[in-house]
Amino acid sequence: MFAGAYAVNENISIGVAADYTNSYVNKKKKLSQQTWGGADGDFQLKGSDKNAWGYRLSTLYKVNKKHSFGLMYRSPVDVKYKGKIYLDGLNGVYASQAYFAGASYETEATSKTTLPQSIVLGYCYKPTDKLKLEFDTEWMDWSSIEEEKIDYPSETNATRLSVLNAGNPVPKDWHSAFAYAIGAEYKVSDILRLRTGYLFHKTPIPQSTFETSIPDASSNTVTLGAGIDLNKNFTIDIAYAAMFYDKRKINNNVGSLSGVNINGEYDTFINICVLTLTFKL
Secondary structure, eight states: OOOEEESSSSEEEEEEHHHHEEEEEEEEEEEEEGGGOOOOOEEEEEEEEEEEEEEEEEEEEOSSEEEEEEEEEEOEEEEEEEEEEESSOOOOOGGTTTTSSSSOEEEEEEEEEEEEEEEEEEEOOOOOEEEEEEEEEEEOOOGGEEEEOOOTTTOOOOHHHHHHHHTTTEOOOOOEEEEEEEEEEEHHHHHSEEEEEEEEEEOOGGGGOOOTTTTTOEEEEEEEEEEEESSEEEEEEEEEEEEEEEEEEEEOOHHHHGGGGEEEEOOEEEEEEEEEEEEEE
């Protein structure tokens, strides 16, 4: 990310940033061959997009020394993955000349998605010179995730495409969601600041399109952290987050095309540790 800020006056500042996204995808699934009594094959997609860009616009309004408000908009980012799909373990009819002519097959593949736009509104209150309290709410437009579709630009054989496109595209139908956070920072000394916080995030994934590759649910997150000034130029920030996801009971027809189901209860917990070094010129 490349960022810049400008102070309009003592009370108002504006900022702009460019976001560069370099991402990879590596997905695997089983290819059912049970129609001919054969063992399942393997389907793998590998791809990347090394040139996706977005931007951020922000403003900060300082009412006085104790109260300030911030607003940030983050643009959507269009990502187009380019790579290949690989089929292995093909047998029976799929391995015949009429289909893939062997136990393995590969071809070029592309897939598009849009990372969501978002808006963050924040409020900061400083009751004393040592204590700072912050309250944030964020809206994320996850409705940009409507489906997952894979295209095969170099494959023209209709028989092969009928196998490759089984269950393609995959409907997602995600919806926009809100997150709410509260945080506190206490200045222990001139070089040490302690931090803590809480975040609630509403899941954007409906039950009808829930799948095990992204076992998301509404979550409650507790954070702890500290900032340490090593000297006037170097600062080290450390943070820990414990994410407690709600237990989610699923009953849908995702996976029915392969003759299975994913119905059941899903329980997730995630630990996150972050270390940041900052150098000031």
